Amino acid sequence: MLSSITVTSSGGTIDLGQTQQFSAQGYDQFGNAYDATYTWDTTGGSISSTGLFTGSLEGTHTITATHGSISGNADITVVGNNNPTGINLPGIVQVEDYNEGGEGVGYHDLDTGNTGGAYKNDDVDIEVTGDASGGYNIGWIGAGEWLEYTVNSTTTSGKFDIDFRVASPSGNGSFHLELDGVSITDQTSVPVTGGWQNYQTVTITNVPVSNGLHQLRVVFDASGLNLNFVEFREVTTGDNTDTCSGTATNGQYSYAISSDIKNPTITFIPEITGMGNGVCILYYGVSATGPYPGHSVTPNVAHQINASNGEKVHFYYTYSLPTGGENNTAGNPHNFIVGSCNNIKSFDFQNNRNKSSEVFVYPNPIIDKAHIQLPSRQHYHAYKVLDVSGRVILNQSISKDTLVIDIDLSQQETGLYFLKLYSNSNNHSLKLLKK
Incomplete structure (x- = not known):
């Protein structure tokens, strides 16, 4: 017994x-x-x-x-897991290298089997990618599916610009990121790229990730996309390395920075008619603390500065008001790195979780026309296009409920331009490159 x-x-x-x-x-x-x-x-x-x-x-x-x-x-x-030390950030997350553990641990997939038949023998659909980088991509994605990764963040600033390499013939797909079970990005839509293997980059900026090991999850909110990889690039505190234009915190003026590394310029752009017409003084220097010498400048006219490639320039303005008196922005100065404006992205996506602001530009670089896809949750009432000297070449209003605007640059010379979108709650700036 x-x-x-x-x-x-x-x-x-x-x-x-x-x-x-x-x-x-x-x-x-x-x-x-x-x-x-x-x-x-x-x-x-x-x-x-x-x-x-x-x-x-x-x-x-x-x-x-x-x-x-x-x-x-x-x-x-x-x-532990298959990668106990984590994928290092900054760095590239190859999306096919999700955590082991199977369904509900390393991934969630709605159907059985690997439809793409490549790389792994589980239920995630993986295929050989047609992207220039080579390797594999995730495809046949269903709404609600997700992939999880162990990552190890080692940064100074604690913030990343995150590039997603995506393809979509219809533009119906969307996704968001979660860190340790908490969403760190809004739901992000994928633009029309022209095919399942025609890849473009969508960027979400200034995403906070604290140092140490984390569980990172890519959640697919809607089907209709392929994903090749996700790249985390550290944002250096205080460096506007991807911004060639900006707006003062008081909203009274904007500025444009040229891409010239030998003779860089800064342009004062009034947001209110008559701003700076009487007095407009640019104070700048390459030291972290002032005082800086003042230089008389003319609104909407580029002013050449004395700084070398790679130097960080700090600057602010004193300017007259059309109603009388003057303002000074020394308390909220600006800065940029000479030469940083040569970095042109295929897409610039300004992530703002409070305002849910999503703007896509395609194609970029531009041949003749650019299509600007606007968010459905925020109304922009006007836009301007400026050249590198700060000259306004287009100034148009935007009708309510407009989701796509077309910008014709066919009569303009090749080079860098700035698109400024205006709403009652905030402004948005993007770079356009005409080939």
């Missing part, structure tokens, strides 16, 4: 996603071996009818073998 069951395995600890074979041996009341069939159970993870345990959940779990009313058990500890 069966009196006891002993459960054994070759080890007591495995990594997350790994397997361990358990065996059971029965004994009668005299200690003699007793052959029997067993039912297997576990308090965490999963175990097959033959005793093969899969560690899909971290922690210590009890494995139980049962025959009739007699049972025996053993413990196993599941630790």
